[in-house]
Amino acid sequence: MGTRRRLALFVAASLLLGGTFVAAKAGLAYFPPLLFVALRFDIAAVALLAYVAATSSRAALRPTSVRDIVGILATGVFVIGLANAFLFVGQQHVSSGVAAIVFSLNPILTPVFAMVVLANDRLSTRGAVGMLVGLVGVGLVVQPDPANLLGGDALWKGVVFMGAVAGALGTVLIRWADSDLSSTVRTAWALPVSALLTHGASFVSGERIAAITWTPSAVVALGYVGIFAGAMAYIAYFGLLDEVGPIHGNLVFYAVxxxxxxxxxxxxxxxxxxxxxxxxxxxxxxxxILASESIAAEVAERYPVVVARMASKDLV
Incomplete structure (x- = not known):
């Protein structure tokens, strides 16, 4: 059941987050980027807070320790707030394909931060091989033009890359905080933090609500990134992170x-x-390759006697 649950979370997060690039590119024709992100978080926060209020006890909703607060801030400031702010700003000038491959560097960055912050969360040799093979596949899917990748819009690609950096760092900090809050409750608290952060950045940058062009397409794009790629996607994504950790959880950005x-x-x-x-x-x-490592570990945990006998036969 554990493996099936992780697979379901992985598929859900990949599908819901994957549509973000298409919806963001479409919505940026109607919204200023930071205001677009802020409104997205407003919608997601209302939806997710209503959900946790209806499904969780008061005790489960209340942060009770510094670790809980750190987990909320790591989620709200880094993984959701800054990561999406950088992504949406960068996608004004970068195609969805290039943005996707730049953001898919998240799984490569995560082990780097984990080596510094986490003492017992390391990537095995098999995991590294699987990750690199997946990254090659991402490059084949997106097919970036090396000349354009390093061209005049390199600054904006760097902005998208900063989003990947923020996301990777934030997921490692969540693991380090080891909060007692459930991932859904933690995300519900974090979304208002993200909304305040991006509304403030939008105001400081001079964006105004009057600049929005309200059309049916704009409403659909905002609804998707707020509800589906927002509240629902975060439930799946942060649930996956709690299940498997940041190194393997961030592999969703290979599927995106x-x-x-x-x-x-x-x-x-x-x-x-x-x-x-x-x-x-x-x-x-x-x-x-990565799944084979997880399956082997689960088999060894569930059937240690069988695995020990097989190992002894191999030795003989």
């Missing part, structure tokens, strides 16, 4: 470019090349 590409085909009329299909297969191989 796949979802973003398929979303572009279905909604924006984009095409899939043969190289993209090869990239999908490569990412699947990377996931298979």
């Amino acid at each position: 470019p796949i979802v973003a590409t398929l979303g572009g085909v279905a909604l924006l009329g984009e095409s899939i090349s043969a190289l993209t299909l090869v990239g999908f297969a490569t990412i699947f191989v990377g996931f298979a």
Whole structure:
């Protein structure tokens, strides 16, 4: 059941977050970027606070320690607030494909922060191989042009990269805080923090509500990033982080470019090349390598006697 739950959380987070790149690119035609993010968090906060109020006891809702506060701030400031603010600002000038691959560097950055912050959370050799294979697959899917990647819009790609840095650092800090709050309750407290942060940044940067162009497409984009890629996605994503830790949990950002590409085909009329299909297969191989490690560990935990006998036979 543990493996099935993790797989369900992984798939849900990948699908819901993957659509963010398409919806964000569409919505930026109607909203100033930071105000777009702030309104997204307003909607997600209302939805998730209503959900936890209806499903959790008062005791479960109340932060009771410094660790709880640190977990909330790490989530609200870094993983949700700054990561999305940098992403949406950068996507004004960067295509969804390039933004997706830059943001998919998150799983590579996470072990770096984990080595510094966490004493017992390390990536194994097999995990490193699987991660690198997956990253190659991401590159094949998005197919970035090296000339453009280092071209005149390098500054904005750097802004998207800062979002990946903020997200990776925040997930490691959440693990370090080891809060007693459930991931859903912690996220419900964190979203108002993210909303205040981005509303403040929007105001300071001179963005105004009058600049919004309200159309049906704008409402759909805002609704998606607020409810589906917001409240629902965060329940799945942070639940996954609590289950498997930041190093393996952030592998969802390898699947996100796949979802973003398929979303572009279905909604924006984009095409899939043969190289993209090869990239999908490569990412699947990377996931298979990583999954084999998790499955082997779970089998060893559940059936230690059988594993010991098999090991002894191999030695003989």
